[in-house]
Amino acid sequence: MFSMMLIKLRYSDELFWTASLATVTHPPRAEQQLQLMGGFEEKAYLAGKQMKPGEDPYREHAFNLQESNRLGSERAIRDTRHYRCASVNYDADLPPTSVIITFHNEARSTLLRTIKRWAHARTRERTHARAHARTHTDARSPEDCQLLSQIQKVHCLRNGRREGLIRSRVRGANAASAPVLTFLDSHCEVNADWLQPMIQRVKEDHTRVVSPIIDVISLDNFAYLAASADLRGGFDWSLHFKWEQIPIEQKMARSDPTLPIRTPVIAGGIFVMEKNWFNHLGQYDTHMDIWGGENFELSFRVWMCGGSLEILPCSRVGHVFRKRHPYDFPEGNALTYIKNTRRAAEVWMDEYKQYYYSARPSAQGKAYGSIAERTALRRKLNCKPFRWYMENVYPELRWAHARTQVHAHRCTHKHKNTRTRTIKHMHTRARTRTHI
Ligand SMILES: [Mn+2]
Numbered sequence: 001m002f003s004m005m006l007i008k009l010r011y012s013d014e015l016f017w018t019a020s021l022a023t024v025t026h027p028p029r030a031e032q033q034l035q036l037m038g039g040f041e042e043k044a045y046l047a048g049k050q051m052k053p054g055e056d057p058y059r060e061h062a063f064n065l066q067e068s069n070r071l072g073s074e075r076a077i078r079d080t081r082h083y084r085c086a087s088v089n090y091d092a093d094l095p096p097t098s099v100i101i102t103f104h105n106e107a108r109s110t111l112l113r114t115i116k117r118w119a120h121a122r123t124r125e126r127t128h129a130r131a132h133a134r135t136h137t138d139a140r141s142p143e144d145c146q147l148l149s150q151i152q153k154v155h156c157l158r159n160g161r162r163e164g165l166i167r168s169r170v171r172g173a174n175a176a177s178a179p180v181l182t183f184l185d186s187h188c189e190v191n192a193d194w195l196q197p198m199i200q201r202v203k204e205d206h207t208r209v210v211s212p213i214i215d216v217i218s219l220d221n222f223a224y225l226a227a228s229a230d231l232r233g234g235f236d237w238s239l240h241f242k243w244e245q246i247p248i249e250q251k252m253a254r255s256d257p258t259l260p261i262r263t264p265v266i267a268g269g270i271f272v273m274e275k276n277w278f279n280h281l282g283q284y285d286t287h288m289d290i291w292g293g294e295n296f297e298l299s300f301r302v303w304m305c306g307g308s309l310e311i312l313p314c315s316r317v318g319h320v321f322r323k324r325h326p327y328d329f330p331e332g333n334a335l336t337y338i339k340n341t342r343r344a345a346e347v348w349m350d351e352y353k354q355y356y357y358s359a360r361p362s363a364q365g366k367a368y369g370s371i372a373e374r375t376a377l378r379r380k381l382n383c384k385p386f387r388w389y390m391e392n393v394y395p396e397l398r399w400a401h402a403r404t405q406v407h408a409h410r411c412t413h414k415h416k417n418t419r420t421r422t423i424k425h426m427h428t429r430a431r432t433r434t435h436i
């Protein structure tokens with residue numbers, strides 16, 4: 001009887017649930033779980049793809065698969081939000097959202113934790129789910145989709161050929177039934193009340209594109225670690241994403257740790273955006289392949305065409321950050337990244353693209369296809385010039401450029417002073433937390 005009450009609270013009265021059970025991050029009760037999981041047979045699903053004895057646990061997924069499998073499909077995680085987040089109120093009539101998860105040969109245990117944590121953290125009956133399967137190239141995978149579709153509200157679509165992250169997301173977005181889209185990576189664990197802060201901000205202003213603070217799940221032991229709440233997304237002229245400190249003036253002006261953080265770019269794997277706004281702004285550049293660069297294209301487009309990007313400190317999602325891609329790129333990793341970022345630079349960066357080419361000289365002369373459709377889109381939407389973005393959204397980029405030069409120069413002097421060491425540290429962190 002008590003667990004039935006819990007279900008009712010979770011599904012029908014978000015405000016009450018938020019206020020009374022905000023710190024609960026333990027797995028759902030048995031009856032609830034049964035309801036959510038429908039005819040899905042978890043044990044058979046997980047057992048269907050086990051490691052072979054003596055196999056390197058990092059080989060296939062670039063994280064410790066043995067440890068991930070050992071954890072099972074759910075576990076308690078710490079509520080990493082600032083304590084004041086628990087007393088923030090959200091509207092009772094938040095719009096529903098479709099969650100779009102794209103994956104390519106994801107490990108079953110990480111994918112299932114992503115879906116189950118999301119499913120039980122789901123706080124509204126009208127919050128729909130769509131898990132959208134991206135390319136499966138090996139023979140073992142087709143059944144993943146059929147099996148996962150047995151979970152309540154999960155619809156799994158499988159591409160006929162390998163399409164990559166970008167085109168798969170567009171397919172998922174087109175299939176979504178809710179007015180708000182939530183893009184989620186396939187090796188995540190969502191934390192307490194992760195959706196409400198994001199949906200609330202989008203409800204208040206449909207031009208906002210919002211993302212959570214992305215906590216770190218260790219690729220070695222799967223420990224859930226709180227990320228700093230003082231970071232935003234940045235990049236250098238080679239269009240390499242990095243996490244960076246919020247500028248000091250902005251940090252000093254933050255009187256309330258629950259307030260949104262403006263960010264020049266998003267990491268790209270996890271964000272919420274209104275579906276109409278996503279479509280109005282031209283979805284994604286579907287000529288980009290596999291992975292990478294799409295977060296710059298989307299971020300420039302959102303800012304320059306009338307929207308904004310935010311990180312919401314009261315929304316937290318854990319993500320397994322890896323050091324290498326666990327899958328291969330048909331055209332090669334470097335070439336694909338160059339093609340995608342070059343398309344972003346050519347369409348959006350105006351005269352500033354020269355800095356991209358000087359930071360990435362190998363990009364010159366590499367094929368990137370026709371950009372006619374995207375430049376036409378930019379004209380149609382009457383977007384602001386990149387100069388405006390530089391002056392109003394990311395003026396620190398000039399400094400980042402100068403600093404990279406300083407760093408490169410000082411590296412030859414074996415880090416004689418502390419300032420250089422600080423810079424080196426920032427660079428190292430940026431690399432290890434690249435979103436893959
Ligand atoms: Mn990822």
